[in-house]
Amino acid sequence: MKFVVTGGAGFIGSYLVKQLIKDRYDVVVIDSLYRGKLDNISSVIDDVTFHKIDIRDFDGLKKLLKGADGVFHEAALTDVQESFTRQDEYHQVNVVGTENVFRIAKEFGLKVVYASSSSVYGNPKSIPIEESADRNPINPYGRTKLEDEFLAEKYKDGVSIIGLRYFNVYGIGQTGSYAGVITKFIERLREKEPPIIFGDGSQVRDFVFVEDVAKANIAAMKSDVKNGFFNVGTGLTTSIQKLAQVLIEFSGLSVKPMHEEPLEGDVQSSQADTTLSKNLLGWQYQTSLNDGLRRFFPL
Numbered sequence: 001m002k003f004v005v006t007g008g009a010g011f012i013g014s015y016l017v018k019q020l021i022k023d024r025y026d027v028v029v030i031d032s033l034y035r036g037k038l039d040n041i042s043s044v045i046d047d048v049t050f051h052k053i054d055i056r057d058f059d060g061l062k063k064l065l066k067g068a069d070g071v072f073h074e075a076a077l078t079d080v081q082e083s084f085t086r087q088d089e090y091h092q093v094n095v096v097g098t099e100n101v102f103r104i105a106k107e108f109g110l111k112v113v114y115a116s117s118s119s120v121y122g123n124p125k126s127i128p129i130e131e132s133a134d135r136n137p138i139n140p141y142g143r144t145k146l147e148d149e150f151l152a153e154k155y156k157d158g159v160s161i162i163g164l165r166y167f168n169v170y171g172i173g174q175t176g177s178y179a180g181v182i183t184k185f186i187e188r189l190r191e192k193e194p195p196i197i198f199g200d201g202s203q204v205r206d207f208v209f210v211e212d213v214a215k216a217n218i219a220a221m222k223s224d225v226k227n228g229f230f231n232v233g234t235g236l237t238t239s240i241q242k243l244a245q246v247l248i249e250f251s252g253l254s255v256k257p258m259h260e261e262p263l264e265g266d267v268q269s270s271q272a273d274t275t276l277s278k279n280l281l282g283w284q285y286q287t288s289l290n291d292g293l294r295r296f297f298p299l
């Protein structure tokens with residue numbers, strides 16, 4: 001079977017590509033290389049077909065999706081803070097680009113599994129968050145992901161579209177200022193500097209390991225489920241304060257976290273209810289946070 005992965009040179013996409021190759025599928029990788037890097041898929045570069053194109057290019061995308069059995073859509077602009085200042089671009093890539101994928105998939109009858117986000121929930125009324133919870137994103141990035149969900153609902157007649165609401169995905173390979181909190185803390189510790197916590201550190205997150213997220217995508221593609229949105233998290237929470245402590249301990253450094261002002265658009269609590277993904281997709285996380293974090297060490 002042949003699958004296309006958009007954003008396949010990015011952080012999550014590259015792990016998905018590697019898992020698909022391991023599972024012996026034919027893989028076509030699409031990426032504008034705006035933020036992704038071919039280095040991320042260097043170990044499988046001879047086994048995949050790579051195309052540098054932009055998902056806003058409808059005709060180019062259509063040519064590449066023809067003949068595939070399904071598409072994993074990971075390409076997006078992904079930085080919450082940046083989304084405040086570049087709202088139009090975020091809309092063009094994340095919403096118009098995603099609609100291109102949905103439209104073409106509908107025309108060709110391809111199943112789509114795409115990256116939604118826990119950011120569609122905004123600040124939830126209670127945790128753990130069930131998929132049926134209110135969707136009130138609190139930043140422009142999250143609003144693009146909610147618009148994608150509306151599109152998935154609009155396109156669902158006659159095409160199978162599954163949106164995976166990733167919680168906080170972590171692992172080796174997240175890059176630069178766009179990386180998540182774990183990578184940022186690790187980068188500071190590598191420089192022998194204390195992690196910087198925005199706010200008091202009491203905010204909690206559901207951290208899920210990137211290899212488990214790749215497997216969730218494949219489980220969704222292989223499942224009989226046709227449409228819907230599913231949480232992809234562990235169902236467990238860790239505070240940012242605790243995360244900093246654990247990473248400091250693993251590093252062996254004697255530093256204390258620093259605190260700065262809370263970030264605009266940062267949610268206070270995030271925790272997945274994982275019942276639906278367990279029951280309907282047959283997927284659950286396998287890697288504990290401790291085991292996942294250990295992979296970063298020695299620094």
Ligand SMILES: NC(=O)c1ccc[n+]([C@@H]2O[C@H](COP(=O)([O-])OP(=O)(O)OC[C@H]3O[C@@H](n4cnc5c(N)ncnc54)[C@H](O)[C@@H]3O)[C@@H](O)[C@H]2O)c1
Pocket residue numbers: 006007008009010011012013030031032033034035036037053054055056073074075076077078093097115116117118165166167168169170180
């Ligand atoms: N990392 C997380 O914790 C997290 C959480 C929730 C949802 N997501 C979603 O998962 C997906 C993958 O995120 P990631 O963390 O791997 O980010 P990433 O930035 O590493 O990957 C995104 C990829 O999309 C590519 N891309 C960007 N614009 C493009 C365009 N116009 N055309 C083609 N390719 C383009 C980039 O070059 C990059 O390789 C995204 O849709 C993101 O919104 C990520």
